[in-house]
Amino acid sequence: MAIITIVGAGVMGSALTFPAADNGNDVRLVGTHLDDAIINSIKTDHFHPRLRRPLHSSVKAYFYTEIAEAMQGADIVGLGVNSQGVHWAADAIAPHLRVGQTILMVTKGMESVEGSLKILPDVLHDLLPATIRDKVNYAAIGGPSIAGELAARRDTSVVFVSRNADVLPKLRSYFSTDYYHIWTSTDLIGVEVCVAMKNPYALAVGLAAGVLERQGEDIANAKMHNYAAAIFAQGLAETAILVQKLGGGLETVFSLPGAGDLYVTTQGGRNSRMGRLLGIGMPYSDAVEEMPGETIEGVDAVVAIMPAIDAMIAHGDLQADGFPLLRELHRIVTRNASIDFDFTSFFSKLPFTPPESTRIK
Numbered sequence: 001m002a003i004i005t006i007v008g009a010g011v012m013g014s015a016l017t018f019p020a021a022d023n024g025n026d027v028r029l030v031g032t033h034l035d036d037a038i039i040n041s042i043k044t045d046h047f048h049p050r051l052r053r054p055l056h057s058s059v060k061a062y063f064y065t066e067i068a069e070a071m072q073g074a075d076i077v078g079l080g081v082n083s084q085g086v087h088w089a090a091d092a093i094a095p096h097l098r099v100g101q102t103i104l105m106v107t108k109g110m111e112s113v114e115g116s117l118k119i120l121p122d123v124l125h126d127l128l129p130a131t132i133r134d135k136v137n138y139a140a141i142g143g144p145s146i147a148g149e150l151a152a153r154r155d156t157s158v159v160f161v162s163r164n165a166d167v168l169p170k171l172r173s174y175f176s177t178d179y180y181h182i183w184t185s186t187d188l189i190g191v192e193v194c195v196a197m198k199n200p201y202a203l204a205v206g207l208a209a210g211v212l213e214r215q216g217e218d219i220a221n222a223k224m225h226n227y228a229a230a231i232f233a234q235g236l237a238e239t240a241i242l243v244q245k246l247g248g249g250l251e252t253v254f255s256l257p258g259a260g261d262l263y264v265t266t267q268g269g270r271n272s273r274m275g276r277l278l279g280i281g282m283p284y285s286d287a288v289e290e291m292p293g294e295t296i297e298g299v300d301a302v303v304a305i306m307p308a309i310d311a312m313i314a315h316g317d318l319q320a321d322g323f324p325l326l327r328e329l330h331r332i333v334t335r336n337a338s339i340d341f342d343f344t345s346f347f348s349k350l351p352f353t354p355p356e357s358t359r360i361k
Helices: 011-015 017-022 036-045 064-071 083-096 120-127 147-151 165-175 188-215 225-246 256-266 270-279 284-290 297-314 324-335
Strands: 003-007 026-030 060-062 076-079 102-105 110-113 116-119 137-142 156-162 180-185
Touching: 003 011, 003 017, 003 064, 003 083, 011 017, 011 147, 017 026, 017 147, 017 165, 026 064, 036 060, 060 064, 064 083, 076 083, 083 120, 083 297, 102 120, 102 165, 110 120, 110 188, 110 297, 116 120, 116 188, 116 225, 116 297, 120 137, 120 188, 137 165, 137 188, 137 256, 156 165, 156 188, 156 256, 165 180, 180 188, 188 225, 188 256, 188 270, 188 297, 188 324, 225 256, 225 324, 256 270, 270 284, 270 297, 284 324, 297 324
Parallel strands: 003 026, 003 076, 026 060, 076 102, 102 137, 156 180
Antiparallel strands: 110 116, 137 156
């Protein structure tokens, strides 16, 4: 049994308490400064209002002002904040970290740092005080995991990843259940790039629903699955190019953290809803008003990542025509532009070079 403290009481951090508690661990859930209503509900009747179900009866809830108590003696510190909350989380947990703890990140994303891209575990490392940053372990979770399904104890398959392979067997033993299936990897860069890039590309797939709605009903009920599938495949290709350039493994792209997570993210949620609004022809500045108070991580990722990619292209580190889909998304959300995909630009650059006789042309 381990003491597991999860910081961030949103749906994903809270859903992770289910396999952790089912395994008999001492599980503590700490809200951020934005989670007071959720924590109050859990403290009152153990009900999580956003997951719409009670948490495991053994889970203890804490307000963010109680974080010192919640982190006392913890073996694992999980971060369930959104990508914009990593800087806050670093400040919040830093005074209470101790040597040998493992930080397990549910948070997904990348940041642009000095013209390049940095995965969030490395961002967190650099934000922590020098006295502790190299004395804790860093791990993360990648793969297709819808919070509501995990909380319902439906079969969910994920990858736990860390550069330190020694921490992975223990992490797996703490969280693995008959419904939460865990594979392990040391490809931290590959997993983190995949789970960051899935958000903008899921938004792009979501455009298809809006484009179909804008064009109107077809006499034979034809859909836009062909349109969406091409975008899905191009998104994977662009992800693979970036993964390899940053030092990750290509196999990660075509397994759970890449293809799996992108697929599940296209099936609903905030990115897909934003994609639909843009697809029907709504300018981004109007579409964002239709989703007040919601963090659209696909948009945040596009805005953060595309300038860094342009800087890498300018330095000769990436080819200029390798990211037509991401570039079009950036144009749509930063210029209120209408959708104008050039499908002939897709697949001109692949993350590998196939034999000339088999190459798609």
